[in-house]
Every structure is written in C-alpha cells, then in structure tokens.
Amino acid sequence: MQAIGRLLSRLIDSVTVIAGLAIAFMMLHITLDVVARNAFNYPLPGTITIVSYYYMAIAAFMPLAFAEQKSAHISVEVLTERLPPLVQKHLAGWMLLLSAAVFGLMAVRSWQEAMGKYGIKASVVQGEDSLAVWPTYFFLPVGCLLMFVVVLYKFVVYLTGQTSGLDSERKRADSTPAETL
Amino acid sequence: MTDVQVGLTGIGLLLVLIGLRVPIGVSMITVSFTGLWYLMGWNVAWGALGVIPYQFSTNWVLSSVPMFLLLGFICYHAQLTEGLFRAARLWLAGIPGGLAIAGVLGCAGFSSVCGSSVACSAAMGRIAVPEMMKQRYSAELATGTVAAGGTIGALIPPSIIMILYGIIAQTSITELFLGGVTIGLLTMVGYIAVIVVRVKLNPALAPSVSEQVATADKLKALKEIWPIVLVMVGIFGGLFSGFFTPTEAGAIGAFLACVVAFVAGSLSWQRFKHAILETLLTTTALLIIGIGASLLQRFLALSGAGEYVSDLIIGQSADMFWVLLGIVLIYLLLGLFLEPIGCMLLTLPIVLPIISSADLSLVWFGVVLTKLLEISMITPPVGMNVFVIKGVVGNLISTTGIFKGVVWFIVADFVLLALMMFFPDLVLFLPNWGK
Amino acid sequence: AVVGALLLGAGVAEARDLRYAMGFPSGSDSDKAGQAYAAAVKDLSKGDLKVRVYPLSLLNFAETSAGLRDGMADMGYLLAPYFPAEYPHFNLLAESSMQLLTMDERVRGREGMAYVGALSEFVFTKCPECQAEFAQQNQVFTGPAASSPYYLNCNKPVRNEQELKGKRLRVAGSHWSRWARAMGAQPVTMSSNEALEALKQGVVDCVVVSIPELTNLGLIEAVSDVTVDVPGGIFAGTGVTQVNSKVWKGLSTEQRQVLLRAGTVMPAYIPFVYHQREKEILEQVRQRGGKVHEADPALLQKTRDFARQDMQTIVEYFAKTHGVQRGDEMLAQFRPVLEKWVLLVQDVGSREELAEVYWNEVFSKVDAGSYGL
Ligand code: NA
Ligand code: NA
Numbered sequence: 010m011q012a013i014g015r016l017l018s019r020l021i022d023s024v025t026v027i028a029g030l031a032i033a034f035m036m037l038h039i040t041l042d043v044v045a046r047n048a049f050n051y052p053l054p055g056t057i058t059i060v061s062y063y064y065m066a067i068a069a070f071m072p073l074a075f076a077e078q079k080s081a082h083i084s085v086e087v088l089t090e091r092l093p094p095l096v097q098k099h100l101a102g103w104m105l106l107l108s109a110a111v112f113g114l115m116a117v118r119s120w121q122e123a124m125g126k127y128g129i130k131a132s133v134v135q136g137e138d139s140l141a142v143w144p145t146y147f148f149l150p151v152g153c154l155l156m157f158v159v160v161l162y163k164f165v166v167y168l169t170g171q172t173s174g175l176d177s178e179r180k181r182a183d184s185t186p187a188e189t190l
Numbered sequence: 191m192t193d194v195q196v197g198l199t200g201i202g203l204l205l206v207l208i209g210l211r212v213p214i215g216v217s218m219i220t221v222s223f224t225g226l227w228y229l230m231g232w233n234v235a236w237g238a239l240g241v242i243p244y245q246f247s248t249n250w251v252l253s254s255v256p257m258f259l260l261l262g263f264i265c266y267h268a269q270l271t272e273g274l275f276r277a278a279r280l281w282l283a284g285i286p287g288g289l290a291i292a293g294v295l296g297c298a299g300f301s302s303v304c305g306s307s308v309a310c311s312a313a314m315g316r317i318a319v320p321e322m323m324k325q326r327y328s329a330e331l332a333t334g335t336v337a338a339g340g341t342i343g344a345l346i347p348p349s350i351i352m353i354l355y356g357i358i359a360q361t362s363i364t365e366l367f368l369g370g371v372t373i374g375l376l377t378m379v380g381y382i383a384v385i386v387v388r389v390k391l392n393p394a395l396a397p398s399v400s401e402q403v404a405t406a407d408k409l410k411a412l413k414e415i416w417p418i419v420l421v422m423v424g425i426f427g428g429l430f431s432g433f434f435t436p437t438e439a440g441a442i443g444a445f446l447a448c449v450v451a452f453v454a455g456s457l458s459w460q461r462f463k464h465a466i467l468e469t470l471l472t473t474t475a476l477l478i479i480g481i482g483a484s485l486l487q488r489f490l491a492l493s494g495a496g497e498y499v500s501d502l503i504i505g506q507s508a509d510m511f512w513v514l515l516g517i518v519l520i521y522l523l524l525g526l527f528l529e530p531i532g533c534m535l536l537t538l539p540i541v542l543p544i545i546s547s548a549d550l551s552l553v554w555f556g557v558v559l560t561k562l563l564e565i566s567m568i569t570p571p572v573g574m575n576v577f578v579i580k581g582v583v584g585n586l587i588s589t590t591g592i593f594k595g596v597v598w599f600i601v602a603d604f605v606l607l608a609l610m611m612f613f614p615d616l617v618l619f620l621p622n623w624g625k
Numbered sequence: 626a627v628v629g630a631l632l633l634g635a636g637v638a639e640a641r642d643l644r645y646a647m648g649f650p651s652g653s654d655s656d657k658a659g660q661a662y663a664a665a666v667k668d669l670s671k672g673d674l675k676v677r678v679y680p681l682s683l684l685n686f687a688e689t690s691a692g693l694r695d696g697m698a699d700m701g702y703l704l705a706p707y708f709p710a711e712y713p714h715f716n717l718l719a720e721s722s723m724q725l726l727t728m729d730e731r732v733r734g735r736e737g738m739a740y741v742g743a744l745s746e747f748v749f750t751k752c753p754e755c756q757a758e759f760a761q762q763n764q765v766f767t768g769p770a771a772s773s774p775y776y777l778n779c780n781k782p783v784r785n786e787q788e789l790k791g792k793r794l795r796v797a798g799s800h801w802s803r804w805a806r807a808m809g810a811q812p813v814t815m816s817s818n819e820a821l822e823a824l825k826q827g828v829v830d831c832v833v834v835s836i837p838e839l840t841n842l843g844l845i846e847a848v849s850d851v852t853v854d855v856p857g858g859i860f861a862g863t864g865v866t867q868v869n870s871k872v873w874k875g876l877s878t879e880q881r882q883v884l885l886r887a888g889t890v891m892p893a894y895i896p897f898v899y900h901q902r903e904k905e906i907l908e909q910v911r912q913r914g915g916k917v918h919e920a921d922p923a924l925l926q927k928t929r930d931f932a933r934q935d936m937q938t939i940v941e942y943f944a945k946t947h948g949v950q951r952g953d954e955m956l957a958q959f960r961p962v963l964e965k966w967v968l969l970v971q972d973v974g975s976r977e978e979l980a981e982v983y984w985n986e987v988f989s990k991v992d993a994g995s996y997g998l
Contacts, residue, residue, distance in 0.1 A: 029466045032256055032473075036448075039257070039441035043434045050791055050811055057814050061250040068256050069247035069477040072470040081471040082213040083479060083529050087572045089211040100210060107207075108216045114223070115239060122240040122691075131710045132946075136812055137802045139709045139946060149244060230696070237695020245688045250816050360650060360681075362843075364822050432827030435819050488697065491682040492644070539682075546651075 010166065014174020017162060018078065024155060025075045031067035035060055058135045058142070066145040070152030073112070074159045078175050102167035105160050112157040119149035193229060197495020200225040204486075204536075214532040215475075218482025222489040229493055238488055246484045247477050250437060251357050255305075256473040257440025258348045261447055262304035263465035265418065266313045268451035273414035274299040275317045280411045283403045287389035287396040289325055290335045291382050293318035297339030298378045299415075301346035302422045303443065305353070307567055311340025311575040315582040328395040329587040331388065334595020337575040338381055341564035341603075346374030348425075348440065351531065351560050354480070358538050361552040363436045364429075365621035369557040372620055373610065377561075380602035388598060417450045476531060483535030496540045503544060510548050514611065517541060518562065525566020529574065534563060557617045558610055565603050568596045641880065643676045643872065646698035648686035653841060654902075655702065656680040658770075658894040662866065665887035674880050676700065694763040699872045703764070703864035706798065711762055712862075713947035714754040714955070718744060719862030720800050721939055721956055723932040724963070725774070726857040732967045737771040737896030738979055740861050742966035744769040745892060745987045747959055749996075754949075756997075759864070765873040765997035768888040768988070770865040772835040773899040775801065777852040777920075778844060779831035780824055784852050785921035792830040795820055799942075800935055801833050804856045807931050808924070817842055824848065835860065837902040839910070851910055854920040855928045865891045873997050882993040889988050893980035897973075 042056040076082055089097050123146035131146070132139040159175070166173045191199070200221045207217035219239075227235035246252075265271055278292035278299075285291065297314045304310050315336040322332035344351045347367035356363035389396045425443040428434050434442055451457035490496035504513055524533050545555045567575045570593045580589050610617055645663070649655040656678065663676040684692040686704050690711060693701040705712040706719060725736045732739055748755045748766055759766045777783050783792055790809040796802050797817070805812040813829050823829045825847040832844055833856060839845040866888055873881065907917050920928070940952035949955075969986060973979045 025467070025470065028470050029463075032260060032466050032469055035253060036257060036260060036441045036444045039253075039438050040445040043438055043442055046793070046813070047433055050793070052793075052811070052813055057250050057816070060253050062248045065248050065253055066244070068470065068473050070243075070474070072474040073478065076471050076474045079471060081475050082215065083475050083532065084211045084213045085208050085527060085529060085572065086211055087527050088209045104210060104212050107212055107220055111216050111219050111223075115219075115243065118236060118240045119243065122244065129710045131708070134706060134709055134799055136814055137799045137806070139799075145248065146244065233696050237692065237697050241688050241691040241695065241697070245685070251818065360818060362822065430826065435815070435823050435826070435828055437819060488683060491679060496682075 010169065010171040011174030013162065014166070014172075015176075017159060018174070018176040021074050021078055021155065021159070024071050024151070028067055028071040028075070031064045031071070035064040035068070038064070054138070055135045055140050058133055058140045062133070062142045062145045066148040070149050073152045073156040077108075077156055077159050077163075078177055080177060098167075102164065105164040105167065109157055109160045109164060112153045112160060116150050116153035116157050119146070119153060123147045123150055193493045194495050194498045196225060196229050197490055197493030197498070200489060200493070201495065208528075208532075213478075214529065215478035215482040218479070218486045218536070222482070222485035225489040225493065226485075229489070238485060242484050242488070243481045246481050249357070251353070251363070252477075252480075254348075254353055254437045254440040255350055255476065256469055257444055258305035258350060258353070259472050260465060260469045261348070261421075261440055261443040262306065262309050263468045264444055264447040264451065264457070264462070265300070265303045265421065266309065267461040267465045268447065268454075268457040270303075270418045270421065270447065270451055270454070270456065271296070271300045271313050272317050273411070274418060275314065275321070277408075277411040277415050279321065280403050280408050283399050286393065286398055287331075287385045288399065289318070289322045289327060290331055290385045290389075290396060293322070293332075293335045294339045294342075294378055294381045294385070297336065297342050298346060298374065299418065299422075301343045301374060303348075303418065303425070303447070304343050305348040305350040305440075307340045307343035307564055308574050308578050309340075310343030311337055312578045312582060314339060315579045319579070319583055319586075322396075323586065325399055326397050328595075329583075330591055330595035331385070331395045332595075333579050333583055333587055333592045334597075334599060335381070335385065337568055337573070337579045337592055337596050338599035338603075339378075340575045340578075341567055342374050342377050342381075344560055344564050345370045345377055345557075347371065348443075349560065350476070351534065351563060352556060354531065355534065355538070355556045355559065358535070359542055359552050359556060361556060362621075365553045366556045366560075367436065368620040368623075369553055369617045370560065373557055373561060373606070373617060376606055376609075376616075377603070380606055381599055384598045384602050417454045417456075420450050421447050479532050479535060483532075483539075486536070487539040490539050497543070500540050500544045504547070510550070513544065513548065514550075517544070518558075518607070518611070521559070521562040522565065522569075525562060526569050527572050528566070529572070530563035530566055533566070534559065551614065551618060553621055554610075554614050554617045558607070561603070561607055561610065565600065565607070568593075568600060640672065641674050641876070643674065643699040643868075644679060644683065645676050645700040645702075645866070646679045646684040646689060646692060647681070647702035648684065648689060648704070649680055649702070651680035651682075653680070654837070654898050655895065658891045658898070659702070661894055662887055662890045665890045666883060669886055670880065670883045674876075674883055690762060693867055693869055696869055696871065699869050701764075701867050701869075703867045705862040705864060706860075710947065712755075712758045713943055713949050714752060714758055715748065715864070716862055717939060717943045717949055717952055717955065718747065718752070718755075718959060719860075720798065721936055721959070722771075722861050723800055723804070723856065723858035723935060724956075724960070725859065726929050726932045728964070728967060731971060734900060735967070735970050735973075736774050736857075736859050737861075737899055738893075738970040738973065739963060739966040740771045740859055741769055741892045741896050742969060742983060742986065743959065743963040744771070744861060745983060746962055746966070749987055749991050751958060751962070752955065754951075759867065760870065760997075763870045764864070764867045765870055766864050767866045767868055767884055768864075768892045769861065770863040770892050770895040771861040771899075772859050773837065773896065773903045774853075774857050774859050775833050775835050776857075777831045777850075777855060778824075778834060778836075778839060778848045779850045779852070780827065780847060781830060782850045782852075782916070782918065783831055784850075784918045785924050786927065789924070793828070795823060795829045795832045795834075797834075798858075798860070800858060800939065801856055803935060803938065804928065804931055805833075808927070820844060821847055835899060835903070836906050837899050839906055840902075845906070845909060845913070848910060849915045850918060851907065851915065852918045852920050853907075854925050857928065857932070863895075865895070868997075870997065878994050881996070885988050885991055885993055885996075886984065889980040889983040892983055893976045897976040897979055 046052040126143040131143040204221045275296035278295040282288035352366040659678040689701045802812040943949035
C-alpha cells in the first residue's frame with residue numbers, strides 16, 4: 010500500500026515539475042514579449058495564444074493531484090468540525106467518492122474532446138498565421154486522470170485503514186489551504 | 191417539478207454538499223452536472239462538461255491570476271517584505287501603539303505587490319507579531335491588527351478578487367484597481383485610528399517603547415526597503431505609462447521581483463521553488479472553483495432559478511436602497527461561513543443582473559463587493575485571515591482571542607462600508623478622473 | 626416571468642421553445658437584433674415556435690461552437706473565425722472581405738449589406754463544403770451577418786504610410802494583420818476587453834475595428850483620430866442563427882419555413898444598424914474634440930493593391946493550412962455574386978426593406994422540406 014502511495018507521489022512530482030515550468034515560462038514569455046514590443050517594436054508572435062492555451066491549460070489542470078495530495082483544495086469545515094472525530098473521518102472518506110466520480114467523468118469527457126480536436130487539428134488565428142491548440146486539450150485528461158487516481162487511492166486507504174505513503178507534508182507549517190486569497 | 195424548482199433544489203443541494211466539507215469546486219460541478227442532466231438530458235450535461243472546463247481556464251486575462259500570485263509569493267519568500275515593517279517600526283517608535291500602526295502600514299505596503307489578503311496577513315503576521323510580543327503588546331491587539339490589516343491586500347491593487355470579478359462582470363480591471371486604491375488607503379487610515387483610540391483608552395495594551403532611535407538608523411532602515419519599492423514603482427509606473435497592460439503587469443512584476451531579490455541576494459533556488467509550488471497549489475484550487483461556478487451559471491440560466499431569485503429580491507422593493515441593503519446583508523451572512531472567492535463566484539450570476547438592471551456602476555459594486563468579502567475574512571466562525579494568523583502564532587493566543595482582537599477593526603470597516611454606500615464617488619472619483 | 630412562460634407553454638401542446646445563445650451582453654445591438662428575430666419567429670409561427678435569447682448567460686463566443694454541437698443551446702450566434710480548423714471554407718469567404726476595396730464607389734456605405742446578401746446566396750446555394758462544415762459540427766446555417774468596414778481608430782493622427790510606419794495596431798484577423806505589416810506597421814493581437822486600456826495607455830497606437838464598436842467597447846474615450854477608408858474590409862464570419870442539427874430535424878417543415886423567413890431579420894438588422902451607427906458615432910468623435918481623417922490617396926491606393934494581391938495569399942494559405950481545395954474557384958464564383966448584390970442593395974432605405982430583398986432573392990428559394998436534413 011505505502012509503496013503505491015510513494016509511487017503516486019513520485020508520479021505527481023514529475024507532473025508538478027511540468028506545471029512549475031509552465032508558470033516560470035509564463036512569467037518569462039510575457040516579460041520577453043513586453044520587452045521586445047517596447048524596445049524593438051516587435052512583439053513576439055503568438056504570446057497571447059501560447060500563454061492562454063498552453064501555459065494556462067497546464068497550470069489549471071496538471072497540479073490538480075498535487076493540490077489533492079497536499080490537501081490544498083478549498084472546502085468549508087465550519088459545520089463538520091463540530092461533529093465527533095469518528096463521524097468526521099467517515100464522512101470525509103465517503104465524500105472522496107464524489108470527487109472520484111467528478112474527476113473520472115471529466116477525464117473521460119476531456120479525452121473525447123481532445124481526440125476530436127486532434128482529429129481536425131484544431132487551431133486559433135494568431136496574427137497572420139494560425140497556431141495549433143489541439144495539443145493543449147490533452148492536458149485536461151492527464152491532469153484529471155491523475156487526480157482521479159489519487160482520490161480513489163485515498164478512498165482505498167480510508168477503507169483499509171492502512172498508511173497512505175502519499176507525501177502530504179506542506180513545506181511550511183502555516184501553509185494552510187487558503188494561503189492565497 | 192418545474193425547471194425553477196429543479197434549480198432551487200440544486201442550490202439547496204449545493205449548500206448541503208459544501209456543508210459536508212466536499213471541496214467547493216467538486217460540489218459545484220456535481221450539482222451543475224446532475225442538474226443539467228435532469229433538466230436537459232445526458233447529452234447537454236456531457237457536452238457542458240467537455241466545453242466549459244477548457245474554455246474557462248484557457249483565458250488570457252485569467253493568466254494574471256497565477257502571475258500576481260507568483261509576484262506575492264516571490265516577494266514573501268525572498269523576504270523583500272521584511273524591511274517595510276522594520277522601517278515603519280523605527281519611524282513610529284515614539285508613538286503609542288507605534289508597532290501596531292507599523293504593522294498596518296507594512297500590510298498596506300505589501301498589498302501593492304500582493305494580490306490576496308491571506309498572503310498579506312501571513313507575511314506581516316510572521317514579521318510583526320513577534321516584535322509586538324517582545325514589547326509586551328496585548329496578544330489580542332497584536333494578532334487582531336495583522337489579521338485585519340491583511341484585508342488591505344485585496345483592496346489595494348493588485349487584487350485577485352477584483353481580477354476575477356472584472357472577468358465575470360466584463361468591467362475594466364484598471365478602473366476596479368483605481369477604485370480599490372482609495373478604499374484600501376481609507377481602510378488603512380481607519381485601522382490606524384482604531385489602534386490610536388484603543389491605546390489611548392487603555393495604554394496597557396501597548397506599553398510605550400523606551401528605545402531612542404537615532405536619525406541615522408531611521409534613514410538606514412529606509413534604505414532597506416528599496417527592493418520592494420523598486421518592484422512597486424516598476425509595476426505601477428509601467429502600467430500607467432503604457433509599457434504593459436494590467437494583464438501583463440503580474441508577469442512583469444514577478445520577473446522584476448526575481449531580479450531585484452536576486453541582486454539583493456535574498457532569492458535562492460529553494461525559495462524560488464517554494465514560490466512556484468505555492469503558486470501552483472493556489473492556482474489550481476482557484477480555477478477548479480471557477481470551473482464549477484462557470485458550470486453552475488449555465489445550470490442556473492437554463493433552469494431559470496437565477497432569474498427567479500433575482501426577481502424575488504428586486505420584486506420585494508422598488509427602492510434600490512433596500513435592495514442594496516439586502517445584498518449587503520446577504521454577503522455579510524454568507525461571508526460568516528463561506529470562503530470569499532467561492533462565495534463571489536457562486537453569487538455573481540444572480541447578483542450581477544440586479545446591479546446592471548438597476549443602472550448601478552459595476553465598478554462601484556465590484557469594489558463594494560471586494561470590501562464585503564474582505565470583511566468576511568475576519569468574521570467568525572470562518573475567518574481565513576484569523577486562521578492563518580493562528581497558524582503563524584501557534585499557542586500564543588486562541589482563535590477566539592484573535593476574533594476578539596478583530597472586532598474593533600470590523601467596526602471601522604462598517605463605517606467605511608456605509609460611506610461607500612452613501613457616497614459612491616468615494617469609490618468612483620479615481621476611476622472617473624481620467625474621463 | 627419564467628413560471629408564467631412555463632404555464633403558458635403547457636397550454637399549447639406542439640409549441641416549441643428554442644434556446645438561442647449569443648456571446649454579446651444584454652442590451653447590445655446584437656441582443657436587440659436577437660429580440661427582433663425572436664419576435665418575428667413568434668409572429669410568423671403564431672406562437673407555435675418561441676425563441677428565447679440568452680445574451681452571454683448561456684454560452685460565450687469561445688463556447689458557442691461546441692455548446693451548439695452538444696445541444697447546450699438549440700441555436701447560437703457563431704463567430705466562425707474563432708475556429709479556423711472547424712469552418713475553413715466559410716472563413717475563406719469571410720476573410721476575403723477586403724475585396725470590397727477593389728469594387729467601384731457604389732459599394733461605399735453599403736459594404737456589410739452587400740456582403741451579407743452575397744454570403745447568404747453563396748452559402749445556401751454554391752458552397753456544399755460550407756454546408757458540410759456546419760453539418761460536421763452538428764449545425765444548420767440559417768443566415769450570416771456582417772459589420773460595417775474596419776477603420777483605423779487611433780490616439781494620434783495616422784493618415785498616411787509615413788505615419789503608419791512603426792505604429793502598433795491591434796488587429797483581429799489575419800488579413801488585417803498582413804495589411805499592417807505590408808504598410809510597415811506592427812500588428813498586435815490582444816483580447817477585445819483589453820483594447821480600451823491598451824489604447825488609453827499607449828500600449829497600442831490604433832485599434833482596427835468597425836466604428837460602432839467604438840461605443841460598444843467604450844473605445845471612444847481613448848480615440849482622438851479616426852482614419853476612414855483603410856484598411857477597409859468587414860467582419861463577416863458570422864453564422865448568426867445557427868441551429869443544432871437534431872433540433873432542426875425535429876421541427877416540422879412549416880416551423881423550418883418560419884425560421885428561414887425570420888432568418889432574414891438579423892442579417893438585415895445588423896449590417897443596417899452598423900452602417901447607420903457609423904455616421905452617428907463619427908459625429909460623436911468630432912463632438913468630443915476628436916478628428917476624422919480621410920486616408921491619404923497614396924495609402925488608399927497601396928491598400929487596394931494589397932487587397933487585390935492578398936486574395937491569392939488567402940487561397941494559398943487556406944489550401945496549405947486547412948486543405949481547402951477549390952479556394953481559387955470559390956473566390957472567382959463569389960465575386961460576380963457580390964457585384965450583383967452591390968446593385969441589389971443600392972436603394973434599400975430601411976432594414977425591413979433589406980430583409981425583404983434577402984427573402985425574395987435568396988431565403989425564399991431555400992426548400993424547407995429538404996434543406997439541412
Ligand atoms: Na494588493
Ligand atoms: Na467570515
């Protein structure tokens with residue numbers, strides 16, 4: 010069991026590296042575009058398309074499982090925290106099935122959509138040219154599938170009561186899910 | 191069941207799921223998907239699940255969300271923010287409650303590079319609370335100050351809440367930002383007034399600091415804030431002189447922060463990595479809620495429930511004042527329990543039509559809404575800023591204690607809120623200035 | 626109101642409610658056109674068919690194609706240029722709109738009306754590939770729409786080639802992009818909700834868009850100089866009332882006939898109102914202290930030469946990128962149709978008259994018993 014968890018964590022780590030690169034590239038790409046536009050009056054062609062389709066599709070969906078692993082998805086505890094700990098535990102366990110259903114369906118659906126877009130080689134107009142966007146559709150099924158697997162694994166861990174092996178440690182003690190808004 | 195009843199049932203079910211601690215995004219997707227299925231058939235629900243998530247996320251203006259988050263995280267992890275508090279502290283050393291005032295000023299300064307109030311609270315909490323405790327300030331005052339001060343983070347631009355609002359309401363984000371400047375600064379002034387009055391009434395809250403600060407030290411402290419000032423000036427200067435658009439400002443700011451921090455020697459690879467990882471966690475958590483809200487909007491539109499509820503609110507009274515008061519009360523009530531961005535995305539499909547049909551300014555309402563949501567960050571039982579401060583200070587004080595410290599600041603917020611309602615120009619004069 | 630509609634709906638057994646999604650906000654000209662269309666459908670069908678317009682509340686433009694395909698809406702306002710891979714043939718016809726510059730003076734002030742007539746006739750009768758594209762996306766075409774011409778809307782005078790050189794122009798469309806480059810300017814792509822701020826702050830020097838959009842997008846407050854005539858060309862890639870195929874097939878012949886008859890309302894409404902607005906808004910620009918310039922004759926001539934040459938570029942580009950086989954032939958066939966339509970719309974004085982011309986010349990000849998089935 011723990012071995013599976015560790016393997017999953019390893020998998021999440023590699024997907025997270027890709028997502029992290031997307032964030033870093035987004036920053037660099039937009040900055041370069043602004044500099045090139047102002048200094049040389051030559052905006053980099055395709056910046057808006059690449060940022061909004063490629064980097065954003067990666068940043069939105071690829072870290073889903075990473076956030077689940079670190080319990081960073083936002084929920085409201087105010088009612089459940091009044092319940093006895095045991096009830097809380099079972100409730101949280103069974104509610105994982107809902108997340109599994111949602112992300113399982115999304116994985117299947119977005120895979121269909123991605124294959125459809127691949128079939129017609131979907132693109133968008135960018136300046137004088139058109140830029141292929143069909144590859145970006147594949148980030149959704151990948152991110153959703155990994156999320157589905159992690160949630161399902163957490164459910165199995167809950168059912169069997171074994172140790173998870175998932176790396177759920179946050180780097181900082183005070184990095185709460187809401188360290189954000 | 192009529193379509194409207196299906197819609198209303200959906201809203202009820204949604205609240206139940208959120209109450210059962212199902213993640214907000216998952217709750218919204220579940221309800222919208224099953225609702226569309228029941229109402230319009232499998233094909234429509236299945237179709238929506240294919241179209242909306244991709245189209246919502248792949249949006250150019252939305253790309254400013256991760257970039258502004260990254261800017262804030264870089265500034266924090268590279269410790270660009272610490273100098274702000276230190277400088278304010280030295281300059282205010284003689285004044286009663288000076289450290290707390292310095293905390294508020296530090297929050298306001300950090301706000302101009304940080305888009306969210308929790309991050310702002312957390313950053314200042316780590317820096318300012320220990321200092322105040324060293325000078326034997328009351329723990330309630332110390333923690334309350336930074337919990338409340340953090341709310342300035344989403345009012346002074348950049349602001350994630352305002353960006354999301356601008357996208358959904360199709361209003362100018364620049365104008366929202368300009369409206370936020372005034373309200374953010376007034377919030378700051380209000381909080382400082384609260385501190386001054388409280389310390390006047392009860393000097394024991396903040397024992398006066400005996401240390402004599404040399405002018406040379408004060409000037410030296412000013413020099414230490416150059417990195418953050420440079421980032422600030424770069425963002426706002428470039429924005430208003432036409433070098434880049436508000437959407438691009440986040441990326442430019444993050445890059446600038448990296449360079450400045452690197453030159454200042456405070457950005458290690460490890461810190462950069464932390465900033466990126468936190469950006470990822472927050473981005474994906476926010477966007478999945480956005481996707482849920484986007485789906486929910488279709489469900490509410492197709493069932494007619496959204497229209498039904500807004501008709502119900504408007505229909506009760508012809509007088510716009512009461513309608514607005516109702517909206518404010520609803521947000522304060524929801525704000526007691528809900529996480530602010532989820533709360534906003536959940537309600538806008540119903541509230542925006544009311545605002546536009548009443549011919550109210552969407553910019554004004556956007557700023558009022560941001561203020562309302564920020565108040566909800568410090569009201570019990572769910573007050574995100576308070577929880578974060580609790581996480582920072584550990585066993586120093588109970589959560590209830592922090593909430594007690596915050597009460598006084600909420601009074602100041604209510605005064606400001608009333609001013610915003612009665613004098614809309616307070617919000618709008620900056621955005622309208624250029625026109 | 627909704628409950629009322631439901632109760633009424635329950636009384637008439639065969640009545641059919643159609644959900645019509647458009648990406649424009651409520652209160653916009655297109656929303657008004659949509660309401661006029663809905664009223665026409667209701668009248669013509671005697672209440673048997675009802676269209677309910679969802680302005681920006683059901684699908685935005687990026688979602689419309691797939692949303693319509695999957696039945697989230699029964700009808701939709703499709704902007705085909707958003708989807709170059711899905712609708713290449715229709716887009717080729719739309720993108721060649723700069724050929725309006727190479728026609729005689731009679732087309733001036735009527736560009737949109739003539740183009741809509743020609744597009745309707747061509748797509749309904751002479752473009753099986755267009756029909757196949759729509760069918761592939763599970764849609765039936767029941768009419769196009771178009772804007773008035775695209776001009777230079779700037780924050781400084783940009784009247785001739787000298788002044789154009791090096792200027793940053795916000796353009797949406799590859800033909801305008803190529804034109805900008807050919808004139809020595811720099812095309813910039815950005816979303817329309819950023820255009821105002823970009824123009825105000827000088828991120829761009831000009832926005833290339835039709836004059837009515839100056840008020841629709843609020844650009845007017847940042848525009849000090851408008852140069853008319855260039856680059857010319859119109860936005861024409863609109864399938865204004867696309868119907869989901871399954872819905873279309875589920876209607877009776879009479880109901881389809883109603884949709885075709887009412888289908889002339891928006892194709893007439895939108896270009897007519899755009900041309901009408903153009904004059905009003907140019908006047909507003911002047912009143913606010915802005916200037917309206919005519920393009921320098923040399924620039925206009927160079928633009929015409931560009932437009933002529935660009936037709937070949939378009940054909941080659943669509944062949945290479947999207948496999949459009951008979952682009953040359955299509956444009957050659959389209960030109961005489963367009964010339965005919967310039968004459969047909971010459972004396973039209975109201976949008977009702979225009980709708981009547983569209984009906985008599987094109988829409989009435991479409992067989993509701995077989996079209997799109
Ligand atoms: Na801020
Ligand atoms: Na609260």
